[in-house]
Amino acid sequence: MQTSALKPIARLLTKELLIAVLLLLGVSLVVFFILYLAPGNPFATLAGKRAGSNWHQIQDNEPSGAWYAQYLHWLGRVVQGDLGHSTRSGLPVFNEVIKTGLNTAFLTIGSILLTLLLAVPIAVYTARKGLTAIGWGLTAGSYILAALPSFWFGYIVIYICIHQFGVFPLAFGADASQWRGIYFLLPVLVLGLCSGTLSEMVRYLREELSRVLTEDYIRTARAKGASIWKHALREGFVLPVTEMVAAKIPFVLGGAVVVEQVFNWPGMGRLAWQAAQDRDFPMIMGITLMAAVFVRTGSLIKQVVHICVNPRASQE
Amino acid sequence: MNYLPILKIEDLCTYFYSRSKQAFIRSVDHVGLQIAKGQTLGLVGESGSGKSVTALSIMGLVRGEPGVISGSIELNTPEGGINLLQGLGLHVRIHRDNGRIMQVAKDADAWEKTADRNLRGIRGKQIAMIFQDPKNAMNPFVAVGRQIAEAVRLNTAVAGHREARARALHWLAQVRIDSPQLRYHNNPHGLSGGMCQRAMIAMALAAEPVVLIADEPTTGLDATIQSHIVDLMGDLKDELALTTLLISHDIDVIRSLADTVAVMYGGTIMQQGPVQAVLGDTGTQHPYTAALLDSIPDQRLIRSKGYLQAIRGDVLDTMNIPAGCRFYPRCNKVDDTIRAQCRDQEPALINIAGGHRVRCWRFAQARPYSGRAAVHAMQRN
Ligand SMILES: Nc1ncnc2c1ncn2[C@@H]1O[C@H](COP(=O)(O)OP(=O)(O)O)[C@@H](O)[C@H]1O
Ligand code: SF4
Ligand SMILES: [Mg+2]
Numbered sequence: 001m002q003t004s005a006l007k008p009i010a011r012l013l014t015k016e017l018l019i020a021v022l023l024l025l026g027v028s029l030v031v032f033f034i035l036y037l038a039p040g041n042p043f044a045t046l047a048g049k050r051a052g053s054n055w056h057q058i059q060d061n062e063p064s065g066a067w068y069a070q071y072l073h074w075l076g077r078v079v080q081g082d083l084g085h086s087t088r089s090g091l092p093v094f095n096e097v098i099k100t101g102l103n104t105a106f107l108t109i110g111s112i113l114l115t116l117l118l119a120v121p122i123a124v125y126t127a128r129k130g131l132t133a134i135g136w137g138l139t140a141g142s143y144i145l146a147a148l149p150s151f152w153f154g155y156i157v158i159y160i161c162i163h164q165f166g167v168f169p170l171a172f173g174a175d176a177s178q179w180r181g182i183y184f185l186l187p188v189l190v191l192g193l194c195s196g197t198l199s200e201m202v203r204y205l206r207e208e209l210s211r212v213l214t215e216d217y218i219r220t221a222r223a224k225g226a227s228i229w230k231h232a233l234r235e236g237f238v239l240p241v242t243e244m245v246a247a248k249i250p251f252v253l254g255g256a257v258v259v260e261q262v263f264n265w266p267g268m269g270r271l272a273w274q275a276a277q278d279r280d281f282p283m284i285m286g287i288t289l290m291a292a293v294f295v296r297t298g299s300l301i302k303q304v305v306h307i308c309v310n311p312r313a314s315q316e
Numbered sequence: 317m318n319y320l321p322i323l324k325i326e327d328l329c330t331y332f333y334s335r336s337k338q339a340f341i342r343s344v345d346h347v348g349l350q351i352a353k354g355q356t357l358g359l360v361g362e363s364g365s366g367k368s369v370t371a372l373s374i375m376g377l378v379r380g381e382p383g384v385i386s387g388s389i390e391l392n393t394p395e396g397g398i399n400l401l402q403g404l405g406l407h408v409r410i411h412r413d414n415g416r417i418m419q420v421a422k423d424a425d426a427w428e429k430t431a432d433r434n435l436r437g438i439r440g441k442q443i444a445m446i447f448q449d450p451k452n453a454m455n456p457f458v459a460v461g462r463q464i465a466e467a468v469r470l471n472t473a474v475a476g477h478r479e480a481r482a483r484a485l486h487w488l489a490q491v492r493i494d495s496p497q498l499r500y501h502n503n504p505h506g507l508s509g510g511m512c513q514r515a516m517i518a519m520a521l522a523a524e525p526v527v528l529i530a531d532e533p534t535t536g537l538d539a540t541i542q543s544h545i546v547d548l549m550g551d552l553k554d555e556l557a558l559t560t561l562l563i564s565h566d567i568d569v570i571r572s573l574a575d576t577v578a579v580m581y582g583g584t585i586m587q588q589g590p591v592q593a594v595l596g597d598t599g600t601q602h603p604y605t606a607a608l609l610d611s612i613p614d615q616r617l618i619r620s621k622g623y624l625q626a627i628r629g630d631v632l633d634t635m636n637i638p639a640g641c642r643f644y645p646r647c648n649k650v651d652d653t654i655r656a657q658c659r660d661q662e663p664a665l666i667n668i669a670g671g672h673r674v675r676c677w678r679f680a681q682a683r684p685y686s687g688r689a690a691v692h693a694m695q696r697n
């Protein structure tokens with residue numbers, strides 16, 4: 001398996017790279033165009049502070065032109081690794097996006113792990129025992145949790161922290177020593193429970209596992225005295241988990257915007273929120289690219305796992 | 317013949333409970349079978365007659381919460397005999413009301429535990445099974461060689477990975493797979509249907525079982541591949557002195573491989589005995605067996621579809637087994653002398669000549685008995 005998987009993985013990587021380039025081009029073009037069309041003069045907010053009537057002039061004193069000319073100009077700089085500077089803070093976009101991107105990656109990965117930590121046992125239990133009273137309770141619980149709006153739940157959590165425990169999770173970022181404190185777990189908790197992912201994860205994992213457990217080859221495994229769980233692992237567990245994680249990354253990123261806002265988490269979501277309000281175009285473009293890279297990376301990981309589990313899948 | 321049968325099934329009943337109809341689906345209904353050492357017992361009958369459920373009952377693999385499994389399945393090995401159904405009945409209580417089955421109260425966990433205890437060291441090890449549709453019956457994500465090696469490690473004294481691998485290669489060669497070294501690494505979908513069935517046979521044999529159960533091992537394969545698999549199984553039977561329960565709806569397959577045969581209909585045995593007596597040209601066939609034999613030309617056509625229903629009328633609905641003979645609604649051999657009996661009373665499985673039994677009023681009557689041909693056939697056997 002190990003060696004037979006190498007070639008398909010190499011092929012996949014080339015294909016993915018190509019797709020990623022096209023995707024980034026497409027997404028950036030669309031977003032750029034939308035920004036161009038945005039109602040109200042998007043450049044007016046800063047016009048009072050700085051001279052110029054378009055954003056390249058603001059930054060670089062470039063001549064204005066048609067939107068596509070501006071896009072090509074932007075693209076040319078991106079290709080050279082220059083995402084420009086924030087029109088608001090003047091900081092380099094690239095550094096800001098990487099810095100906040102890591103924080104967001106941390107938040108999303110943590111919350112997805114938490115979701116899995118809850119979803120997997122519930123799914124395995126209910127797949128195995130059917131919907132017993134306990135299984136039913138767990139499932140219902142996961143649906144209720146997933147249905148809670150994360151901003152609301154976030155505020156509840158903050159409220160409890162302040163009034164019950166007298167701590168201020170909002171202080172995050174103010175003091176470096178709190179980095180590893182409980183505060184940093186709270187946004188992960190809220191996003192993990194309420195991003196709407198939990199219930200779907202439970203349902204999908206349970207359905208897949210139950211389906212796989214009725215497959216012929218599982219019966220064969222029992223017939224030869226082998227562990228059915230060992231044989232069900234790949235198709236009934238590894239594949240659906242990676243499938244779900246990859247499919248849910250965009251949603252969790254979306255949820256991160258809200259949760260970062262509520263918890264004042266210095267992530268890309270909060271940055272995007274601010275950038276949108278400030279019409280900080282270079283920043284918005286940088287974040288757009290970064291988010292696309294995130295999503296694509298999730299899908300890439302999923303496909304690599306698929307190939308490792310089943311080398312033939314890529315050939316068929 | 318050696319007369320301590322290795323596998324001896326008595327009065328086996330496997331019923332599924334249908335909650336909506338408040339009745340049992342009697343998939344296997346009072347079945348008795350036995351296989352002597354080194355012999356192949358063929359189990360034949362239309363689709364839906366209960367052959368697979370019989371096999372799965374032996375293996376403790378019946379899915380979907382059977383209402384009851386009762387009777388006894390005795391496995392006699394050199395270490396002694398054991399009843400695989402021991403103690404299962406204790407975990408079920410059936411509540412009846414006016415002939416309706418109101419509830420089947422079953423302690424499923426305890427049932428499962430007892431069944432697993434009965435089958436520990438037997439399922440896979442003493443009794444191995446080959447299934448239909450090998451591409452889906454083997455794990456599609458794992459190389460076939462590794463699946464065979466797993467069977468070796470789990471069920472024989474060989475524990476090391478390297479030795480298990482060597483044994484797996486040996487079994488791949490034994491089932492006549494070319495270049496076992498290469499095939500070892502193929503996933504089931506990388507093999508042809510015939511190859512894959514060979515690999516599955518290798519996997520079952522790798523456990524070095526006392527009894528082999530093959531459920532429709534040739535069904536769904538191309539005609540030429542089918543005959544290759546039949547040839548292989550014939551060779552293996554001679555080489556390894558296998559004791560086999562061979563299930564097929566294909567009478568030709570049974571005829572080529574089996575020593576004794578049981579004909580199943582509507583969950584029960586209609587006729588059983590030596591192959592020549594039951595399937596030969598003896599005139600002592602049960603009307604159902606005769607109908608099956610008559611349908612062989614159609615069977616050849618139907619074989620490719622993997623489904624047999626060549627006899628006029630519908631396969632019996634085992635939720636509503638008639639009071640009389642199960643085959644009565646479809647039987648064309650009823651005459652006026654026995655019509656009332658056929659309709660109202662179930663015939664017993666009676667012995668008409670050494671080990672040749674038939675469940676039919678035509679043979680149960682004190683009428684001129686036509687069993688002589690059968691006796692001849694047995695002597696030839
Ligand atoms: N899990 C189950 N639940 C209910 N009925 C079943 C189940 N498995 C098999 N049966 C019924 O038992 C009968 C015999 O099935 P089977 O043994 O598979 O027939 P075959 O002789 O073709 O192998 C069929 O009518 C089938 O519908
Ligand atoms: S008992 Fe009667 S109905 Fe049944 S098979 Fe014999 S002749 Fe036909
Ligand atoms: Mg069957």
